[in-house]
Each structure stands twice: as structure tokens, then as C-alpha cells.
Amino acid sequence: MEDGGQAQRAWASNPPTAFIFLITVFAFFLPILIYFPPFPPFRRDALLETHVQVGIQHPSESGLRKSTQKHNAGRSVPVTAEGTARNNAKDGVEETPKTSTDGGRIRSLWIYPIKSCRGIELRQSRVLPTGLEFDRLYMFAQLRSPFPAPSSPSADGSGPVEHTWHFITQRQFPLLATVQVDLFVPKGEADSDKAASGAFLLVRFPWKERGLRGVLESAAAKLSRGWRAQPEKEFVLPVAFPVGSSSSRSPSPVPPGSGQESDAEEGEDVEIEDRRPRGYTHEKVTIWRDTVSALNMEAELPRELRLYLGVSNRLGLFRVDPARLREVRRCAPTPAEAGYQPVAGFQDAYPLHLLNLKSVRDFDAKIDKDKDLQELDPRRFRANIIVDNNDYSSPYDEETWKKIRFTSEPGNRKESNGSNDKKLVPSTFHVSCRTVRCKMPNVDQDSGYRHPVQPDKALRKFREVDEGAKRMGCLGMQVTPLFTNPGLPEGRKSWVEVGMSVEVLERGHHVYILQ
Template structure:
């Protein structure tokens, strides 16, 4: 020791340095937090073009979210126009064509509830493993008031049971599982083809389960059919979809329009909403009009999802499930269906279709059409062909999405 004093060591970081450090960390991580927004909501539509069901989590299958688009309504149409010189078989030919809110906007007011009974609560006795597990089912309801005294009683009963704004309803039940051969024969179901856009899809016509009032309520003058998708007769998805080698299976879809799932970014919806000319019938654009399965939020840049190649949803630290990965296949070309108010079934005569065509004609393959949202295809890392998505899962795109 030379006797010199050793200066006392001051605090490692003074208050001003600590403040600068915190700002630096916050500035570094904020773009990441904004760029990896979570899933805000998940939606399934068991009965195509009818009211959707908001779920907290869902199994992902090759056909999309579990229980999505199991059924579609269809009408029996004759060929038109047919010349007088056409042969009789051509004049008498009829075919089933699927229907949506494009033709019948009141489909938006047909509600669908999914019931998956708890086996432990519905079996005959506790611990009775021999009892068959209860089957899940769909409860479909639509507004309907009978005439006369019966209608008045139904109206009063609806008000007493569900509140002043409630309306009397008609309901029917549909199975979730595909019917067995015995059930098909007993119920009088028929295997027929139904046209979904340009595809003729073999499916099961279950119109025997339809109440006759439904066609009257919707305004369908042709014969109304109800088709259940046949798991053995799915439609192959090829254009813009991943290859069999990339996806791990041949991409398929059922009664979805073209791809297994639809993804929507709320940031893009908000930006587009600001461009629409509003009126009394459309004051704010409800994202439900676009009928997406997966709705995300939080990206800084509107329409950034159009640059994604793949998107991966990561579970939280307490969730033991693996990440779910999707191929972002193409933009969603919009028709006039978003003009329909999903609460009332009222179809706006102009918007947002006019604004979509004006501001969102962005795809060279869809001239004079507007685009919003993305069509996505599930990717599976294993042969199980199954994954999960859950509200709150953050999505990981960025470099992963753009460069893979």
C-alpha cells in the first residue's frame, strides 16, 4: 500500500443513466410488441353464411378450424336460359347450387349454437364407462311468428323468456358427426352433388331435417336443400396453395369458398373503414362482415399481412401446446356479401363494396374487384395433421414470414 486513498465507488448507474437505459429498452422492444400482435378473436361458421360462433380456442385440421362450414344451404335450380329447340332432358335438368348472404341476406340472422355435452355430466351414472358418449350437435334458430292466437302466444313467450327485444323463433337440430349409413337410410337423406362456385361437390342432402318455414323466412322460392360436407369428398386446393411436400398433405377444403381459413387484420379494417362514405345505415364497419376465422390486431402498417408468406402463432409460456403455422396463400377477393349487416340482415345498396373496388383493387388477378384479408392454409410439422390456435397467441411473421 502506498498510502494513497482509494476513491469510493459510486452507484453503478445514476438516475439519469437509468432513465436513458429504460427508454432505450422500451424503444427497442416496443416495435416488437407492436409487430407481433396476438389473435384477438376466433370464429367458426358451422352453417355456411349463417351467424358465426366466437370461440376461445379451436383445433386446426386440414379443412380449417374444427366445426367450420360443416353445412351449406342450397337451392334447386333449372338451367337458364334454355332455348325452345333444346332437348327435353336439357330442359328438365336441375342442379343444386349453394346459397349465401349474397342472394339471401337474412341468412345473417339465422343463429347457430354448438353444443358439445360433457360426458361426465350426461352419462347415466358416475363412473359408468359403458354408456355411450353423447354426440355434439348444432341448434339452429331463425325468427318466425305463427299466425293468429298461436303467434301471439309465441310472441309473448319470447318477450317473457328473453327480454323485450326478443322475437319468437323456430329451431331445429343438426348432428355434428357425419350420419351413419343406417341414419342416412332411416332419415331419407340423399347423396347428391351441390355446386360451390365452379366445383360440383358430392355431399349429403339432409333437407328432410329442414322446417318448411325457413324457405319462407329467407325468401327462397326454389326448393331449399341442406347439405352436409362428406369427409371423403373434399375439394383439393391447388392454385396459390402450398404443395403437398410443403404442407405435409394435399391441401383440401369443404364448403369454404376456396381455402381452409380466412385471416383478417383489424389494423387494415380500421384504415379501410376511414375511407368509406358513411350514412345512417353504415356508421362504422363491423369486422364480422368479412366472416374471418382468425382476427389479429396490432400491426403498425395497414395491409402488411399482404406481404406475409407464412405466419406462426406461438403459445404463451404457460401453454404446453406447439406453435401453429399457416401458409399465407393469397388475398381474399371480396364480393358484395360484406354489404350485409350481420346483426339485422339488412343489405346496404352500395357500401362497403363501392369503397373496396375504389381503394382496394390491388391484385392483378382480380381486376375491378376489391381485396381485404388473406386466405391461409394450415401447415403441420408432424403426421398428426392437427394443431391448435387460441385467443391471445402472438403471431410471428416478420423475417420468418417474408423470407421462408
């Protein structure tokens, strides 16, 4: 006992020795913790064993960043009288000289696999009748009761009150902007028609449990993803429409590392619906004024997501049914003009949204800025195709476009590595109407902060330009794809890529038709 007490006193009387001992132990175990963390692997790591992540993953490679740097370097943007005259055209369709740089070039491409969640920037994409491949496949919705509540059990007093699913967006729940969506496709099939059948979406959102568990989650995040990383909750969704839920016969793949893998040999078709009771149901869901039947996959949602977003009602996750798409009419080309019936999935109204960076810059200069909005990020408008006009066209020149064609040039083959000649084929689009803006652009796409006023106020003040959309601001254009052989399903495909030149084939006047 006396010897033990002397040892403790000696240890306490020599703090440097104790400090050096602790540092030595820490230095010994730190590399072990880094390379062999005492936490289960993340699903992303499991997916990367068999899949590749799609899209631009580093901000320095973004086409928007490069364009902003070019603009800030002092590039002049003259507004010509010809451009102003075009913008004020009132009727008719006029043929224009087919100059390859007529409308500038594609600077950036975006898809939003889950409506209103964070997008994925691409260098190239396949174009389908529903828009860019993988765009708006899923959508969140909340179950709402009729308001005001009827005094009787139902409207006619004969049954229970009917609750209905209504889609949700960043307008009501701005934190949707911080829900990260990553797309993974099987290795070697990124450009293949089979890419979708084995693809997955990895969905992540910030979430930290309370107490010791939260401390461990923070440690796991920092050890695996860097010192600034925060704990997240994640779940995986299949891109392919689940087997047995529609006329689709493609089996739903099982995500690697999910514990649901089959023991079948590689390449053998496996019906996994019997291996995992999913509880999916077809239900009606309302998107704007349309009500469609879609597949409710809310069983895949972690309970924490509803709490994180602040949704008080029941939260659903709907997958668009490829056999029950919405027909697009109003300003879209007719079936006789397009050669097929234009359709959309969970897009607001039309298959594609096009934005002109020159127009965004011009509008940005008109906004009253404050500490919460110092520069207008084009991502706030959630476009699929972002172009940048040449120096000699005016802002909003795209509002006179009626038909355009994107063309690859031989000097731009670096975007597709020159490996696929079919991407050299021009892709043609019908420019259907202006995009009438709601208040969603008020949401910062990085933080999820919703500005109380801008840019909605400026849009209504400076961009009430469409006689069919009174007291509403417009920015961007709604676009419908056209195909060279639309009579056959396999002919309804084309490609777009960053760097393609924009050729304006027809110009004319646009009048928005309300839904």
C-alpha cells in the same frame, strides 16, 4: 235474481276493489307462469342437460369489442416507411427477424358451422386440414333450372331438363345473417377429440305464426327469454356425419329432447339409422365453379325457413362429406411443400380466412358513411382468425406475409386454463393469397340489412391492389394450415387461441390466381 243483480251493481260501483282483485290474481299466478310456463321446453334447455354451449355468449366478452374500445381510447396507429415498402414488395421471399410480436396478436376466432349464417366466436380452436374445427360443415342450396330454358326437354332433346343445386349466401339472401347457430358438445369433452361425435347444432331464426298461435308464441318467448325476446323457429342438426352415408362409421347421435332417444344402456353403441328414416341423399351441388358430391339433409329443414329467407325455389341443406373434400390448389402450397394435399369443405376457396383489424380501421376511414353504415363491423368480412398488429406496423402489412406462426406465451394461459400443454405448441400457416371480396360485406351481420353501395364501392375504389384480381377489391388473406407431422392423419392437428402472438417467418409478393 235480485241479490245477484245487487252484487253486480256493487262490483261495478266500486272499481278499485275490482282492480285490486285482478292485480292480486295476476301477482299470484305470475311466479307460477315464470317457473312453470304452460309451454313445451325449448330444445336448448334439453341440450343443456347433457351438453355445454361452445363459444363466447356475451358481447362484453368479445375480443372485437375489447379491441374496438382500445382503439377508440386514442391509441396511435403510425404508418411507417418500412411498412409501406413491404406492402410494395414485388418478388422473392425474404426472411425476417423472428420477433414474437412481429405481426401482433390474435384478437378473435370465429367459426361458421353453417355457411353464410351467424358465426360463433371462440377463445380457442383445434385446427384441421379443412380449417378450424366445426367450420362450414353445412351449406344451404337452392335447386335451379337452366336459364334460358331450352326449347327441347333437354339440351340434346333426349331427356328431361336437368335441375342443379347451387349454393346460396347472404349475397342473394341477406337474412341468412340473422339465422342463429349454436354449438353444443357433450359435457367434459369440449377439448377432446371425441367432441364432434356427440355434438349438435341448434339452428334458430325469427318466426311468428299468425293469429292466436302467434300471440302464444310471443308470450312463450318473453316468459322464457326476457321481455325483448321474439318468437323463433328452431331445429337441431348433428355435427357428426350421418352413419351409413359415407365411409364414415361414426353413428349419428340423437339430440336430447327430440323424442328419438334409444332405450339402450348408457355407453352402448346404437345404429339409429334404422330407428328414423331420414331420407338423406348424396347429390351434386355447385359452390362457385366447383361441383362436389355432398349429403342433402333437406328433410331436417322446417318449411318456414324457406319462407323467411325469401327463397322461391326448393331449398336444400348439404352436409360436407369428409370422404369427398375439395382439393385446394391455385395459390395454396403443393403437396410436396405442405406434406399433404390441402383440402377445403364448404369454404369459398381456402381452409381459413385471416383479417387484420388495423387494415379494417384504415379502410373504414375511407368509406363514405351514411345513416345505414356509420362504422365498419369486422364481422362483415367473416374471417376465422382476426389479428391486431402492433403499433409499429402499417395497415395491410399482412399482405406481405407468406408464412406465419402463432405462439402461446406462458402469461397467456388464462385462455385455456393451463390444462392442456399441447396448446402451447406453435401452429404454422401458409399465407396463400389475398381475399378477393364479393358484395357480402354490404350485409349488416346483426339485422340482415344489405346496404345498396358500401363497402363494395370503396373496396373496388381503394383496394384494387392485386394484379391478378383486376377491378376487384381485396381485404384479408386466405390461409392454409401446415403441420409438424403431416404424413400421418393424426399428425394433421394443431391449436390456436386468442392472445397468441403472430410471428412472421417469411414475406413476399402475392398474385391472386382466378378460379
